[in-house]
Amino acid sequence: MIDKHFKYAKLANFGQELLNKKSIEEGIPLITTYVKEIVGATRCSIFIYDAKEHRLWTTVSEGITKIEIDMKQGIVGYTLQTKEPVVTNDPYSHPHFLPAIDKYTGYKTNNLITAPIFNSKGLVIGVLELINKAGGFDEEDVKFMKFFAHYVSGFLELVDLYEKL
Numbered sequence: 001m002i003d004k005h006f007k008y009a010k011l012a013n014f015g016q017e018l019l020n021k022k023s024i025e026e027g028i029p030l031i032t033t034y035v036k037e038i039v040g041a042t043r044c045s046i047f048i049y050d051a052k053e054h055r056l057w058t059t060v061s062e063g064i065t066k067i068e069i070d071m072k073q074g075i076v077g078y079t080l081q082t083k084e085p086v087v088t089n090d091p092y093s094h095p096h097f098l099p100a101i102d103k104y105t106g107y108k109t110n111n112l113i114t115a116p117i118f119n120s121k122g123l124v125i126g127v128l129e130l131i132n133k134a135g136g137f138d139e140e141d142v143k144f145m146k147f148f149a150h151y152v153s154g155f156l157e158l159v160d161l162y163e164k165l
Helices: 004-018 024-039 074-082 099-105 139-164
Strands: 041-050 055-058 067-070 086-088 112-118 124-133
Touching (some): 004 139, 055 074, 074 112
């Protein structure tokens, strides 16, 4: 288990490094690497909400090129709808879990945690998801995910500004 002070010091370093990234392609791999290392998960995905299409998509889902789902599907869709984190250490018994994603990716989900990503206007713009932590996820992980989602939000809004300029 990672020491709490070390975890937040590492998070501060991550924030400084992330500010230097000017595109999703640069920033997302950095985000996923840090969050997996700090929390101890084996996989991380950042689902972006496309409000026009009512879809969630991720291009950085390790081992595959893209996952795209309806905004009401899966645990990430449920997270988007409820605007609350979800923790399940038995995903196959969760009513919103999509086993088809495991079949598609060839990767078995043993446990997962999600957190909504809010923009500066308070709207959900995505969902941060971690998969497979030895021993399962807990309330401390929920607190960290909420905090970490703020960094992701700021980054996504900055990238949007860079692209508009």
